[in-house]
Amino acid sequence: MRTVPVLLACLSLLLTHRANAQPPPSPIGPVSPATGLVLRDDVVRALIHESSGDRIHDGVQRLALIARDTHAGYSEAAAWMQRAAEAAGLQDVRLEPMKSGPQWRATRGELWVAGPQRYRVTSHADMPMALAVGSGSFEGTDLELVDVGSGAQDAEYAGKALKGKVALIDGHPTAALRQAVVRHGAVGVVSSYSTPPWNLPNRMDGDFPDQVGWALVPPKLMPPGAPAPFLFMVSDRVGRELRAQLRTGPVKVDVSVATEQAPGHFSIVSGVIPGRQPGEEIVLTAHLDHYKPGADDNASGAATLLEMVRTYTSLIRRGVLPPPVRTLRVLWLPEFEGTREWFSHHAEDPVRRVAHFNFDMLGAGLSRVHSRFLVTYTPDWNGSFVNAVSESTVAFMNRFNAVVYPPRKDFRIDSVTGSRDPLDARMDRYSRGSDHQLFNDHGIPGVAFTTWPDDAYHTSEDRPENVDPTQLHRAAFAGLATVTVAAWTHGTEAVELARLVSVHGARRAAEDEFRARRDLAAASPSELSVSYRLARAVVRAAYQREREALRSCLPLGASAATVKAMVKALDTAESQALSRIETDVKLRGPVPKEPALSDAERRARGFIPRRVKGQELAAFDEVTGKLGAEDQPRLAAVKAALDAATTALRQSGEGELRFYQLADALASYANGQRSVADIRDAAYAEYGHVFPIEALVDMFVLLERGGVMTRAR
Numbered sequence: 001m002r003t004v005p006v007l008l009a010c011l012s013l014l015l016t017h018r019a020n021a022q023p024p025p026s027p028i029g030p031v032s033p034a035t036g037l038v039l040r041d042d043v044v045r046a047l048i049h050e051s052s053g054d055r056i057h058d059g060v061q062r063l064a065l066i067a068r069d070t071h072a073g074y075s076e077a078a079a080w081m082q083r084a085a086e087a088a089g090l091q092d093v094r095l096e097p098m099k100s101g102p103q104w105r106a107t108r109g110e111l112w113v114a115g116p117q118r119y120r121v122t123s124h125a126d127m128p129m130a131l132a133v134g135s136g137s138f139e140g141t142d143l144e145l146v147d148v149g150s151g152a153q154d155a156e157y158a159g160k161a162l163k164g165k166v167a168l169i170d171g172h173p174t175a176a177l178r179q180a181v182v183r184h185g186a187v188g189v190v191s192s193y194s195t196p197p198w199n200l201p202n203r204m205d206g207d208f209p210d211q212v213g214w215a216l217v218p219p220k221l222m223p224p225g226a227p228a229p230f231l232f233m234v235s236d237r238v239g240r241e242l243r244a245q246l247r248t249g250p251v252k253v254d255v256s257v258a259t260e261q262a263p264g265h266f267s268i269v270s271g272v273i274p275g276r277q278p279g280e281e282i283v284l285t286a287h288l289d290h291y292k293p294g295a296d297d298n299a300s301g302a303a304t305l306l307e308m309v310r311t312y313t314s315l316i317r318r319g320v321l322p323p324p325v326r327t328l329r330v331l332w333l334p335e336f337e338g339t340r341e342w343f344s345h346h347a348e349d350p351v352r353r354v355a356h357f358n359f360d361m362l363g364a365g366l367s368r369v370h371s372r373f374l375v376t377y378t379p380d381w382n383g384s385f386v387n388a389v390s391e392s393t394v395a396f397m398n399r400f401n402a403v404v405y406p407p408r409k410d411f412r413i414d415s416v417t418g419s420r421d422p423l424d425a426r427m428d429r430y431s432r433g434s435d436h437q438l439f440n441d442h443g444i445p446g447v448a449f450t451t452w453p454d455d456a457y458h459t460s461e462d463r464p465e466n467v468d469p470t471q472l473h474r475a476a477f478a479g480l481a482t483v484t485v486a487a488w489t490h491g492t493e494a495v496e497l498a499r500l501v502s503v504h505g506a507r508r509a510a511e512d513e514f515r516a517r518r519d520l521a522a523a524s525p526s527e528l529s530v531s532y533r534l535a536r537a538v539v540r541a542a543y544q545r546e547r548e549a550l551r552s553c554l555p556l557g558a559s560a561a562t563v564k565a566m567v568k569a570l571d572t573a574e575s576q577a578l579s580r581i582e583t584d585v586k587l588r589g590p591v592p593k594e595p596a597l598s599d600a601e602r603r604a605r606g607f608i609p610r611r612v613k614g615q616e617l618a619a620f621d622e623v624t625g626k627l628g629a630e631d632q633p634r635l636a637a638v639k640a641a642l643d644a645a646t647t648a649l650r651q652s653g654e655g656e657l658r659f660y661q662l663a664d665a666l667a668s669y670a671n672g673q674r675s676v677a678d679i680r681d682a683a684y685a686e687y688g689h690v691f692p693i694e695a696l697v698d699m700f701v702l703l704e705r706g707g708v709m710t711r712a713r
Helices: 003-020 041-050 053-063 071-088 173-183 236-248 295-317 337-346 385-401 436-441 469-488 493-522 525-551 560-586 599-606 620-624 629-651 662-667 676-687 693-705
Strands: 091-097 101-113 119-123 138-147 166-169 188-191 230-233 252-264 267-273 280-287 327-333 352-359 372-376 426-428 446-452 609-611 709-711
Touching: 041 295, 041 469, 053 071, 053 295, 053 469, 071 091, 071 101, 071 267, 071 295, 071 327, 101 230, 119 230, 119 236, 138 236, 166 173, 166 236, 173 188, 173 230, 188 236, 188 252, 267 295, 267 337, 280 295, 280 436, 280 469, 295 327, 295 352, 295 469, 327 337, 337 436, 352 385, 352 436, 352 469, 372 385, 372 469, 385 426, 385 446, 385 469, 385 493, 385 525, 436 446, 446 469, 493 525, 493 560, 525 560, 525 676, 599 676, 599 693, 609 693, 620 662, 620 693, 629 662, 629 693, 662 693, 676 693, 693 709
Parallel strands: 138 166, 166 188, 188 230, 280 327, 280 352, 352 446, 372 426
Antiparallel strands: 091 267, 101 119, 101 252, 138 252, 267 327, 372 446, 609 709
């Protein structure tokens, strides 16, 4: 009998093999001549071919079946995501409850035209977003329908009695609810509005006549104790049909709405891929909430994040990747509200959060809905290595996926059931509009991945068929490539990352210098002195941003001496750039002198604002809503300046999201070191607009009065 000795010998060989087995090497290496990334080429291939846009699309279809803008629907989606994340290998997966409060639910919502040919116009059961969240219960028959145009202007109500009737509008519902219901006594509103203001450059109401827009009834619209009105959303086509009927005579409608509010809470789905180095995290987020179907926004981001988790755990389990150096903290949560809640519980956790990556609206078919794949930079005041990593990833993806049949099949990123759309991804300067803004406001460098615009954004046509598995696969790879560098780079590998940051930083600073010198060349003689100051401010801000990006490699283990040498090279390059600007000015005559300081300029230079600890996420609108009558003139002046800035930026060709929540973007520059005058110049460097110094002083005074800001001096 030789069975036992043979088994013992095999077991001994197995144990010896395990003892001698080497852990998988780090995925980080020198900048690759093939890809331009600091990832090894074999790791790049593994990330591409292990991840799947087809699997992501399955998740999109599953989530799009759920109305995730209500408590019941969101809870169902969160429970599904918890199970799916555990199955994908995420550890310590839990549902973290948010604050409890009244949660809205509709059990019935129908709108009928009463006659002479009675028919149903729309139904919550058929399309949940047809009845706006927050609508109140109502039963009524033979209610007169009154067309009030946009519903926002006083003139549209002239000579029209609305009390006890239903307003038909095609404008923004919030303004119409205040006018038609609160001021004129309508019992509810029917709206054919579908395009949010920030999407108007990309589509207008009526461009897609069968889209039904998504809307809410503001919770504080009515006085305490007064019933909330109902708000039905219909398509532009249905709205035009109702108006055509009104031109032939009165139209009566029947309304049946049953809603209720019960205590409950939303939850945050949280889990980790544990790192080897305690006390450091990379945070990944995707918002799980939204209307049904909400396929691109944001079932796509939620499902992509799930596939990234599965890809990582699979590669780690197979020995292709070692466990990450830093823990990956993965969060699925309600947009904005959930992130604020998470910070309220975790801002003081004893960990250093190195970087943040946000995944929101990732899957729009680029040709189908006229979209582009975008990655945002961090704001200039929050420079980080993540910018160069993201930039190199976008460049790699464009280079090998810009044609239908790329010659390098190993670097092609597509999906079995997806399109062959050529990729044209780009980096965008910082804009707000998703959860990355809150991480940046908290000082954590955050970038966002998205597809924008989207012809179906915030409408009933945001369906899975408009989501492209190939684009989902590309988004997943972009996330995997950038997160891998952030989570795995350690020790001497961080020097390779610093080299990447240095190369990309030099290119980006040169682009900023070009912009500064171009604007200086366009300045008239009377504008030259101010333009000279602003051109220098642009260059200084650019090089300061890139110095901070290099220094962000130090905590990852980069050699202090090497980083110091790279920073010194930037100092030299900055001096040369400033010298070129001075030469540009001298060629137009003597270097102009700055005008004498105004009183407002003196106040601005002596006013150094600093965010009050714990108020990092406070919003300007929240603060100003609590101000007294004595502050209203100052507030009006600030809002006028912000409106003028928005108009100027729009006219200069900037996208709407670039100046979304502009006041909060400006407030985020306050760090206890910059004066308001410094913030004015830094904001010009980032946005290309000169904000009036008086208005900026007033804005920071208002934030100070609201308890959000204090003064360093």
